[in-house]
Amino acid sequence: MKRVTLLDVARHAGVSRATASLVVRNSPLVSSATREAVEKAIAELGYVYNLGAARMRASRSQTVGVIIPNLTNPFFAVLLSGIESVLEKAGFAVILANSYDSPVKQDMFVGRAREHGVDGLIVCPAAGTEKRFIEDALKWGMPIIQTLRAVPGTVTDYSGMDQHDGMHEAVNCLYEFGHRKIGYIASTLYHSAHTERLAKFREAMSARGLEPLFVRHLESTHQAARMAVPEIMNQRIRPTALLCHNDVLALGLHRGLCDLGVMPGRDVSLIGFDNVAETDLVIPGLASVATEPFKVGESAANLFLRRIQQPDAEFLTKVEPTYFVQRGSCGPVRDFADA
């Protein structure tokens, strides 16, 4: 039982290999009569196009390497979904890698992706990725799109989100509710999204003449956040509001606060980032800055398609807006001294 090749198809249809090749590539150069004959032969023989062989000669592989730091984080899963949906429509296959935020794993995968002859890479760089990583790709002439995070000091196509509006709206809301003692809960992973969000926070605060009460770094899991609550709330100066780097941390804190009998929105205000589906699940609902990872993923994929078509086009940055979504976890300040 041997594989059916284009030559078999050609013979069966009574044409040459070259003509059959033109048919499978939808070339306008063939007459409709021969096209039909070849297509009939293809169907009859159950021919399967061999992209591997085609790629070798034509050097286009119709595959893209996609590197995501952590698939189990729903936020990234949705990002990936957005990327996949666009590439799928464009006829590209997604070769996936989970970097676990490890630059070493990331390097390994890129090596493998090159062996597979991918047409390019879409990467959300692992925390701590070196500049060299991006520079190498550019040196090899490998199209590379960065998304959500960008390695500092590098210039490539980039798809991310504009944290400015959402963060300002969030801080503004807290300010209007009378909050002045606002703490920031960051994650322990260092990457550009982290840095940028924190910077936007400081900026929004100082625009209101405020200083952050503190910035605390926690491992980005529900559990770690939940556990950290007592320590956070029993500081010398107690915060009246907490703003978190993401919803994973915020939801963990939400639960931790409830454990202590401290009611989010009444006793302390809490705001997350990402507006994941679960924000609506807890009581009171978690106020959060909405970002649209699916759209960011789509943009990243579109930037990739653009770069494939115009390899020498100038680098582009696309950002999706963010906006604050108010829910019960954010409310007027309440001075504990009164109680």
Place this chain on the structure above:
Amino acid sequence: MKRVTLLDVARHAGVSRATASLVVRNSPLVSSATREAVEKAIAELGYVYNLGAARMRASRSQTVGVIIPNLTNPFFAVLLSGIESVLEKAGFAVILANSYDSPVKQDMFVGRAREHGVDGLIVCPAAGTEKRFIEDALKWGMPIIQTLRAVPGTVTDYSGMDQHDGMHEAVNCLYEFGHRKIGYIASTLYHSAHTERLAKFREAMSARGLEPLFVRHLESTHQAARMAVPEIMNQRIRPTALLCHNDVLALGLHRGLCDLGVMPGRDVSLIGFDNVAETDLVIPGLASVATEPFKVGESAANLFLRRIQQPDAEFLTKVEPTYFVQRGSCGPVRDFADA
């Protein structure tokens, strides 16, 4: 700027193409002296192995097509993670597809995967997948592993979970708490996991001499579940406990019940399935039957590796155990007639 080929490497090292090929394939046939020379040449020229060309001759592509119904469901994202982690270690590249539970999309992807020359498929079949889908793959000699769901009437390697223990423990817990009027919330998607879980529920119920109070089908989203609560609770005979097909539904109901002022665990008992991270987030915590999607994914990938090595081995089924995790949402029955 041309691509560096094995021939370039060979010339640079002063050996033949064939010898260089033996080196890159780690053949024991080459002397260590020539091996070193070739490896030096590879490093100096920055040679990148061309898997595409290799595959064509050797017909092993080191790629696997993985089809998942819905990436944005964290449960599947974790499954995918498990699959990826094993395949990555084994040197396989994952070509990913999101079927959105559409058999048509699924077919399209398989076509593309064949063109890419994947060595096999790992599939969680879309709801409504026809028998033909699996039979075709077998006919083509394409190794195929089914995971989590299996197309009825087909026999392949399969990695899933044993729903029996968890379901019996859950029903048992409800029974001990005095619940007799137990409703089941199913999803609107029909596939084997759905059917099997419902069957296990009926089985566990009748083992205790009970009949399900009702079986209600809902779209598997937080929102749909939340909205359905009033209707579910205002039936002629009010359920004292609800068991759900998955945690998405259960968490939606949890919130919907709270909206009505009906407290899970006190006024009505609620049990989910999957034990996702969010079960710990809501108050009271959501009791749930734990399943281990990461392990199921690992098993699926291992079954695949086994089949590649032994194409004619008998079909194997691997199941991960499930177990009930008790939390606050499940408590003693409370008769509303008393209130």
Place this chain on the structure above:
DNA sequence: TGGCGCGTTTAGATCGATCTAAGTGTCAAA
């Protein structure tokens, strides 16, 4: 000296497509 075995190396065919450049046949214009 010739023949044999052993470890290593190699030339040349091959995988299945695409590309190039040349070759059909047909028809209208010169």
Place this chain on the structure above:
DNA sequence: TTTGACACTTAGATCGATCTAAACGCGCCA
């Protein structure tokens, strides 16, 4: 009748690796 344009078709080289089968150098034994 020749010419050229046009629409289509094709033989053969080619991509970059692997495979096969043969050859090489060397030592050993008859």
